Each structure stands twice: as C-alpha cells, then as structure tokens.
Amino acid sequence: MNIITNPKKLRGIEGRIKVENVSRRSILKGLGIAGGLVLAAPVMSRQAFAAYQTGADKMPHGTVVDPRVFVAIASDGTVTIVAHRSEMGTGVRTSLPLIVAEEMEADWSRVKVAQAHGDEVKFGNQDTDGSRSTRHYLIPMREIGASARTMLEAAAAKRWGVPATEVKAVNHEVVHSATGRHLGFGELAADAAKESVPAVEGLKLKDPKDFRYLGKGQVSIVDLRDITVGTAHYGSDTRLPGMKYAVIARPPVTGGKLVSFDGTAAMKVSGVEKVMEVQGWPWPSKFQPLGGVAVIARNTGAAIKGRDALKIVWDDGANGKYESAAYRTELEAAARKPGLVVRKEGDVDAALKAADKVIVGEYYLPHLAHATMEPPVAVANVKDGKAEIWAPVQSPGGTREDVAKTLGIPEENVTVNVTLLGGGFGRKSKCDFALEAALLSKALGAPVKVQWTREDDVRHDFLHTVSAERIEAGLDKNGKVIAWRHRSVAPTIASTFAAGAAHAASFELGMGLVDMPFEIANIQCENPEAAAHTRIGWFRSVSNIPRAFAVQSMVGELAHATNRDQKDMLLELIGSPRIVKLDSVKDLWNYGEPYDSYPIDTARLRRVVEVVADKGGWGRTVPKGHGLGIAVHRSFVSYIATIVEVSVGDKGKLTVHQVDTAIDCGMFVNPERIQSQIEGAAIMGLSLAKYGEITFKDGKVQQGNFDDFAVVRIDEAPLVTNVHIVPADTDTPPSGAGEPGLPPFAPALANAIFAATGKRIRALPIGKQLET
Amino acid sequence: MIKMKINGQERSWDGDPDLPLLWFLRDEIGLTGTKFGCGQAFCGSCTVIVDKQAVRACITSVSDVVDREVTTIEGLHPTGDHAVQKAWREVNVPQCGYCQAGQIMQAAALLMENSKPTHDQIREAMSGNICRCGCYQRIENAVHLASTGV
Numbered sequence: 001m002n003i004i005t006n007p008k009k010l011r012g013i014e015g016r017i018k019v020e021n022v023s024r025r026s027i028l029k030g031l032g033i034a035g036g037l038v039l040a041a042p043v044m045s046r047q048a049f050a051a052y053q054t055g056a057d058k059m060p061h062g063t064v065v066d067p068r069v070f071v072a073i074a075s076d077g078t079v080t081i082v083a084h085r086s087e088m089g090t091g092v093r094t095s096l097p098l099i100v101a102e103e104m105e106a107d108w109s110r111v112k113v114a115q116a117h118g119d120e121v122k123f124g125n126q127d128t129d130g131s132r133s134t135r136h137y138l139i140p141m142r143e144i145g146a147s148a149r150t151m152l153e154a155a156a157a158k159r160w161g162v163p164a165t166e167v168k169a170v171n172h173e174v175v176h177s178a179t180g181r182h183l184g185f186g187e188l189a190a191d192a193a194k195e196s197v198p199a200v201e202g203l204k205l206k207d208p209k210d211f212r213y214l215g216k217g218q219v220s221i222v223d224l225r226d227i228t229v230g231t232a233h234y235g236s237d238t239r240l241p242g243m244k245y246a247v248i249a250r251p252p253v254t255g256g257k258l259v260s261f262d263g264t265a266a267m268k269v270s271g272v273e274k275v276m277e278v279q280g281w282p283w284p285s286k287f288q289p290l291g292g293v294a295v296i297a298r299n300t301g302a303a304i305k306g307r308d309a310l311k312i313v314w315d316d317g318a319n320g321k322y323e324s325a326a327y328r329t330e331l332e333a334a335a336r337k338p339g340l341v342v343r344k345e346g347d348v349d350a351a352l353k354a355a356d357k358v359i360v361g362e363y364y365l366p367h368l369a370h371a372t373m374e375p376p377v378a379v380a381n382v383k384d385g386k387a388e389i390w391a392p393v394q395s396p397g398g399t400r401e402d403v404a405k406t407l408g409i410p411e412e413n414v415t416v417n418v419t420l421l422g423g424g425f426g427r428k429s430k431c432d433f434a435l436e437a438a439l440l441s442k443a444l445g446a447p448v449k450v451q452w453t454r455e456d457d458v459r460h461d462f463l464h465t466v467s468a469e470r471i472e473a474g475l476d477k478n479g480k481v482i483a484w485r486h487r488s489v490a491p492t493i494a495s496t497f498a499a500g501a502a503h504a505a506s507f508e509l510g511m512g513l514v515d516m517p518f519e520i521a522n523i524q525c526e527n528p529e530a531a532a533h534t535r536i537g538w539f540r541s542v543s544n545i546p547r548a549f550a551v552q553s554m555v556g557e558l559a560h561a562t563n564r565d566q567k568d569m570l571l572e573l574i575g576s577p578r579i580v581k582l583d584s585v586k587d588l589w590n591y592g593e594p595y596d597s598y599p600i601d602t603a604r605l606r607r608v609v610e611v612v613a614d615k616g617g618w619g620r621t622v623p624k625g626h627g628l629g630i631a632v633h634r635s636f637v638s639y640i641a642t643i644v645e646v647s648v649g650d651k652g653k654l655t656v657h658q659v660d661t662a663i664d665c666g667m668f669v670n671p672e673r674i675q676s677q678i679e680g681a682a683i684m685g686l687s688l689a690k691y692g693e694i695t696f697k698d699g700k701v702q703q704g705n706f707d708d709f710a711v712v713r714i715d716e717a718p719l720v721t722n723v724h725i726v727p728a729d730t731d732t733p734p735s736g737a738g739e740p741g742l743p744p745f746a747p748a749l750a751n752a753i754f755a756a757t758g759k760r761i762r763a764l765p766i767g768k769q770l771e772t
Numbered sequence: 773m774i775k776m777k778i779n780g781q782e783r784s785w786d787g788d789p790d791l792p793l794l795w796f797l798r799d800e801i802g803l804t805g806t807k808f809g810c811g812q813a814f815c816g817s818c819t820v821i822v823d824k825q826a827v828r829a830c831i832t833s834v835s836d837v838v839d840r841e842v843t844t845i846e847g848l849h850p851t852g853d854h855a856v857q858k859a860w861r862e863v864n865v866p867q868c869g870y871c872q873a874g875q876i877m878q879a880a881a882l883l884m885e886n887s888k889p890t891h892d893q894i895r896e897a898m899s900g901n902i903c904r905c906g907c908y909q910r911i912e913n914a915v916h917l918a919s920t921g922v
Contacts, residue, residue: 087868089866089869089905223869224866227866229846229857230844270788271787299796299800300798301795301799302788305788371904373903373905374868420869420870453811454809454814672864676867676907679910683908684906707814712908713901713908715899721909
C-alpha cells in the first residue's frame with residue numbers, strides 16, 4: 001500500500017531537471033489552400049456599436065448574433081444563456097454569458113449556463129483558441145443581451161399599453177416608473193418570445209457606468225462548486241451503458257506504421273475483451289489518428305495492463321533518425337546563414353559593417369509537451385450511421401467536421417458534446433483522440449472511451465516547435481542600436497498540414513519576429529528553412545515563446561554591453577510613442593485582427609513597462625545574490641511586461657521571490673480571471689524555463705511522465721505573484737489574456753539570473769546550467 | 773472477493789485484485805471525482821484518503837484497501853462544505869479544475885494531521901500535487917484560510 005506521508009518521495013527524480021493562436025481551420029488560408037474559409041452570413045451586421053473592428057467575422061462560420069439561439073427565459077424567471085466556447089480554465093464559460101446577462105439586465109444568481117454542442121452554423125465560430133473569445137465576442141454578446149432586453153421591454157410595454165420608451169429593464173424585471181408597475185422576466189417570457197428580434201442598428205447598449213458585472217471581478221466561475229465537490233464533468237467522466245474502455249499503442253515514431261502484433265498475452269489479462277488494429281493516416285495528415293493497436297477492456301486499468309502485454313513490430317519510417325542534439329546543431333547552423341527575408345527596413349548589412357560594436361546573441365528553445373492535467377480522452381457512440389461524441393475539445397465545430405469526414409457520414413449526423421477541459425493550452429484544438437474513439441466505436445458497435453495515458457500524451461503530442469534564434473545588434477559610438485538582424489529557424493506548424501512545409505507560416509512570423517516593435521533604423525528579419533520530423537502544433541502563445549525570449553534577452557545583453565539599466569535600455573529601444581509601420585512585411589499577420597483597430601502602439605507598450613516598473617518596484621535594493629529582470633512583449637494584441645526577482649543559491653538552486661506583471665488587454669470583462677491567467681502563466685513560464693524539454697532519439701520521444709518531463713510544483717513556485725491590470729476605457733478594444741502572460745516570463749527570469757549571477761542563460765531549459 | 777468501505781458504503785470486487793483503486797473508483801463504481809493524471813504517483817490528481825492518510829489511488833491496488841475506509845472527494849463532506857472546500861471557493865482557486873479534487877483531498881489530509889500548518893509546511897505537504905494551470909499561490913492561501921479562518 002502506498003501511503004503518502006512524504007509526497008516528495010513520489011516526485012520522481014529529484015533535481016532533474018493558445019489558446020492557441022490560429023484557428024485550426026483558418027490556418028488553411030495562411031497555407032494558401034483554397035476554400036478553407038466558410039463565412040456564414042451573420043444575422044446582423046456588427047458595425048452599429050463598436051468603435052473598433054475585429055477579425056471575428058473572418059473566422060470559419062463567423063459570428064451569430066441572435067438572442068433566440070443564445071438566451072432562453074423560463075416562466076419561473078430562470079434565464080439560460082448558452083456558452084458556445086470551451087472551458088479549459090480561462091473562465092470563458094462564465095465570462096461570455098456574463099456579458100449577455102449584464103446587457104439584458106438579468107440577475108446573475110438566476111442565470112444558468114448551458115454548454116453548446118458543436119454547431120457553428122447555429123452558434124458561429126467555436127474554436128476556443130488564440131486568446132480571442134472575449135475580443136471577438138464582447139460586442140456580439142452585448143448585442144445579444146441588448147436584443148433580449150429590448151424584446152422583454154417591448155412585451156411589457158404592450159401588456160401595459162404604454163410606449164416602449166417609458167419602460168426599462170432593471171435587475172430581472174421590467175419597470176414602468178411612472179406608475180410603479182413591474183413585471184418579472186419570467187412573467188414576460190412567453191410574450192417576449194413572440195416579439196421580433198430588433199435590428200441591431202436600433203439597439204441601445206448600456207452605458208458602461210451602469211455595469212453591474214463587467215469589469216468588476218465579483219463573479220466566481222459557474223463551475224466552482226462542482227469542481228470542489230467532484231461533480232464537474234470532464235471528458236473522462238462520461239459513462240454510457242455498455243461502454244467499453246480502450247487504450248491504444250501508437251507508432252513510437254511520427255510517420256511510423258504497424259507491421260504486426262501479437263495480442264495473445266494481452267487477451268489473457270483479466271478484464272481484457274478484445275485486441276484490434278486502429279486505422280492510421282500517413283504523416284502529415286492534420287489531426288487524423290496515428291493508428292496502432294487498441295486494447296478493449298471492461299475498465300481502463302485492465303486495458304492498460306493488456307497493452308503492456310502486447311507484442312508489436314513497428315516500421316519507424318523516415319523519421320526514425322530524428323535526434324535532438326544533431327537537430328539542434330542543424331538549426332543553429334541554419335541561423336548563421338542568410339535565410340528568407342521576411343522584414344526589411346534600411347540596410348542591415350551596411351549598418352552592421354559600420355557599427356562600432358556588434359553584439360550577437362544565439363538562443364535555443366526546445367520542443368515542449370502540453371501535458372494538460374487531463375490527458376486526451378474521448379467517448380464515442382457510433383450507431384446506425386450516426387455518431388455522438390463526448391470530449392474535451394477546444395474545437396467543437398472542427399471536431400464535428402473531422403468526425404464526419406473520418407466516418408464518411410454527413411455532419412448533421414454527428415453530435416459533439418463539449419465537456420469541461422482539464423487544461424487545453426492548444427493540445428485539445430486537435431481532435432485526434434475523438435477520431436480514435438469514433439473509429440473504435442464504429443468497429444465495435446458499442447460506446448467506447450479512449451483514454452490516453454500520460455506517456456501517450458507526452459510521446460504523441462503535437463509538440464511546441466524547437467527553435468534557434470539568432471540576433472545581431474549593431475551599436476554606434478554612443479551605444480545607440482542602429483542595426484538589428486533576427487534570424488528565426490524552427491519547424492513550422494504548417495508541416496502538420498502539408499508535407500514538406502519548411503518556412504514559418506505568416507501567423508508564426510507575426511508572433512514576435514516581424515512585429516518586433518523597436519525603433520531602429522536598420523531592421524532585417526529572416527526565416528531560414530527547417531524540416532519537421534514530428535507533429536508540430538500550437539502550444540500556449542506559440543512562436544512568441546522563442547521570439548520573446550531571444551528579443552528580450554538581447555535587450556538585457558545590450559544593457560549590459562552599454563552599462564545601462566535594463567528598463568532604460570528597453571524604453572530606449574521601444575522608442576517614441578507611435579503606431580509601428582510594417583510596410584515591408586508581406587501578409588502581416590496581426591492575430592487575425594485588422595491593424596487599424598489593433599495596431600502596434602508603442603505608447604501602450606511603454607506604459608506597461610512603466611506601470612510594472614512602478615508597481616513592481618524596479619530598481620529597489622535587493623539582498624545580495626538576488627537579481628531583478630524585466631521583459632515586455634506584445635502578443636495576442638495585448639501588452640504585457642513582467643519583472644522577476646530571483647536568487648541563485650548553492651548548487652544552482654533557483655528561488656523566485658517575486659513576480660510582477662502589468663497587462664493592458666483593453667476593455668476587460670472579468671479582471672479576477674485575468675489575474676488568475678497571469679498568475680498561472682508565471683508558473684508555466686517557470687516550468688518551461690527550468691525544466692521544459694522534449695528530446696528525440698531514434699525518432700522517439702525520450703520523456704514520458706512528470707518524472708522526466710518535470711513541471712513546477714508548489715514548493716518552487718514564486719513566493720509572491722502580483723498582477724497589475726492597466727485600466728482601459730470601454731473604447732479600447734478587448735484583447736487576449738489567456739496566452740500573452742507566458743512569453744515575457746522566461747526572458748525576465750533570464751535577465752534576473754544575469755543580474756544575480758552574471759551568468760547569461762541562452763538556451764532553455766536552465767536545467768543544470770546554474771550548478772557550476 | 774475483496775471488500776472495502778468507500779465513502780461509508782460497503783463495496784466489493786471479485787476481479788483482478790491488482791486493479792488500481794483509481795480505475796475501480798472511476799470505471800467500476802462510477803465515482804469519477806477522483807481524476808487520472810499520470811498513473812505513477814507523480815501528480816496527485818487521484819489523491820483519496822484511506823484511514824486518514826492521503827493516498828495516490830493510481831498506484832494503490834484494490835487489494836491494498838481490503839477492510840479499509842476510503843474517502844473520495846464525493847465523500848469528504850456530506851454537503852460539500854468541508855473547511856477546505858469552502859476555502860477553495862472563497863479564494864477562487866481553480867482554473868480548469870481537473871487537479872483540484874486531488875489538491876483538496878491532500879489539503880484535507882494535511883489538516884487532519886496538522887491543524888495549523890505554516891506556509892512552508894503547506895508548500896511541503898502540497899508539493900506532490902501538480903497544477904498545470906498554476907493555481908499554487910491560491911492553493912497555499914486557501915489551505916491557510918481553511919486552517920486559520922483568515
């Protein structure tokens with residue numbers, strides 16, 4: 001019996017050491033594949049209220065603004081509001097319905113949230129990725145709420161025979177103040193439903209000064225109680241009568257194939273019922289299953305034990321030689337040679353030649369696994385040409401499409417029920433696990449749950465890319481930076497969609513490379529080729545991780561080289577308050593948003609630096625052996641700056657004493673959830689900085705669980721994390737909060753380590769680098 | 773036939789005695805509040821309490837709990853209002869929430885053993901439980917709140 005008296009004993013090897021970004025389908029556009037974009041005509045135009053435009057209507061199926069789709073009022077007054085995005089911890093399942101409730105004057109305590117199934121024609125785009133739910137849906141949700149309110153008010157005015165202008169919805173009822181009459185929403189529900197949906201142009205949105213919920217942070221997530229009592233329903237919690245439990249042995253090398261298997265021993269395991277082949281698709285095939293051998297059992301434990309007893313022969317295929325150390329050398333060599341020019345201002349070659357001093361920084365960042373606490377899992381019931389799926393997916397609509405294609409049945413015969421997600425981080429934008437369940441259920445004629453183990457998750461992930469970043473900065477005699485060349489080389493996510501893709505897609509270039517905001521006369525960004533040898537996918541904040549690390553570490557290097565304060569150096573490089581012009585960048589990708597509404601505004605960038613410096617006590621005296629580091633990065637059209645205080649003790653023991661982060665994400669809905677996202681980003685940032693690394697040998701991932709792919713635990717977490725939300729007025733377009741907290745953390749930490757020790761970290765993870 | 777008591781109820785199992793308790797709870801008797809995270813006691817998502825001690829259900833066999841008393845998140849408190857559960861809600865600890873049942877069970881076990889842990893003791897005791905969303909600061913504060921009322 002394994003009684004845990006000292007949990008540390010079970011931690012494994014001691015001392016070892018998006019959401020996503022682009023919609024899984026809008027990537028098709030970036031790759032130049034025709035027909036990828038399907039726009040549903042929105043019920044109403046979006047122009048009426050917003051002082052800004054978003055890219056919402058350019059997403060697959062656009063937006064739907066219709067209170068009849070999103071709001072239902074019962075005669076007892078219960079208001080049900082549909083959440084059509086997936087909840088993976090950001091609080092979106094609360095925030096979006098809260099916007100509707102605010103605008104329709106519903107009392108939140110009488111609101112129920114219903115989770116939409118996957119149906120983008122009905123609900124509009126459902127891809128919960130790219131930190132865009134609030135920024136795309138703030139206005140549509142307000143319009144939906146305002147429509148519902150207007151219909152309730154019209155129904156009440158008719159009942160009383162007074163002009164609609166004399167009545168007003170207030171806190172779950174409509175009142176006629178002249179006569180003191182009032183009717184509850186429940187009493188008006190039936191009549192309101194008969195009212196026509198008002199034209200969006202005539203809607204009146206609430207004055208923000210009357211907001212009761214938006215921007216206040218007083219509302220807890222709707223699933224809070226269920227989570228604390230164990231009744232919250234995740235993907236793995238679905239149970240159907242007659243359901244079988246399956247685990248799958250997948251080809252250990254990407255692109256590998258099953259040659260033969262012997263399931264005799266597996267079948268002898270108590271509880272195992274069947275061993276069978278699962279169809280696989282050749283690599284790359286987007287999100288199609290890898291194939292392999294499935295063990296079907298009466299419970300998951302028996303299935304796992306059965307799988308351990310399988311004897312399988314694989315053909316590893318062309319990626320069987322993938323080896324991380326050699327690949328790193330290849331990437332670094334590529335970064336030292338000219339590559340495809342993706343941004344060019346002035347003449348970098350001449351300026352570097354003329355420079356008084358050239359500082360070169362070479363940075364390396366490895367593959368990362370998502371390691372969501374809930375490994376991929378899905379339940380499918382395929383019967384009579386219809387399929388029903390229960391799964392923790394970030395892409396309910398895409399999952400429905402892919403299940404239909406995989407089974408060869410029409411989309412209307414597929415129902416995708418979206419459970420809570422035990423973490424997402426971009427992994428669950430790829431629905432391969434749901435497709436596996438669908439294939440197995442079809443073959444067995446019974447409901448099936450496919451459970452990935454942690455080892456399956458780590459070894460068969462769509463990994464964060466691996467990259468070499470090389471920056472050359474030329475300084476004049478006065479220490480002013482006059483030249484900046486950044487080469488970024490990494491296998492592209494596009495390689496998961498199209499064989500042979502070797503250059504970054506425009507959405508990857510736009511994440512911290514070509515959008516670099518510094519005011520320097522001569523800038524050149526280059527993207528040499530890199531071949532992929534495994535499945536590459538979106539990981540929370542994506543290419544911003546390596547780019548922010550390189551750029552912001554380089555700022556620290558330049559500060560040191562010119563004997564200046566890091567923050568002063570940073571502000572000098574950002575330069576004057578202005579809108580950055582990127583005319584030389586072809587197909588500039590601005591997180592899918594129109595540049596007019598979401599430009600790179602260096603005044604906002606400067607402001608988060610100044611706010612964090614002020615609130616986080618930049619320049620304070622720290623104890624001997626401690627150091628402060630700072631970094632700033634714009635991503636997902638938000639502006640974020642972080643200060644880290646660190647100390648490095650005996651044997652390189654790293655202690656993070658304090659983290660301060662300032663975020664400007666425009667108008668916000670729930671500051672309390674923004675705070676939690678930023679607190680969490682510090683932990684994830686520290687995890688990837690200290691430990692995060694997936695390596696390959698003979699084409700196989702060498703890690704498998706939290707012993708060799710370690711993440712930060714509570715006893716090494718920052719002692720204090722402070723979040724400073726820069727207030728924005730309601731005219732400032734909302735921007736991302738889920739992902740942008742991550743990129744500045746690691747470079748702020750590296751700059752702090754340098755301040756504390758004089759040791760410059762240029763490759764992640766830190767691992768044992770501080771031990772000597 | 774293996775017999776045990778789970779959340780006060782007699783349960784029995786006549787299958788593989790080596791079956792991890794986790795899968796017996798989740799798949800055989802439908803107590804899905806206990807979560808699977810790693811299968812090797814690295815993450816603590818599956819923490820349950822056996823006779824007042826925190827146990828990782830993923831590496832505990834059904835035969836290990838013969839005649840023992842197992843408490844899962846569903847049985848921690850009859851109305852879900854254990855001091856730890858209340859503190860978790862007060863502090864708004866969870867993000868995705870998946871690891872939280874294990875965190876809460878570990879914290880409840882800690883408080884049974886040490887009703888007033890220091891911050892260092894909290895961090896020590898909770899260090900076997902991983903939260904990938906990174907709710908640690910709030911976990912620490914919630915355990916402190918549950919033990920002190922402030």
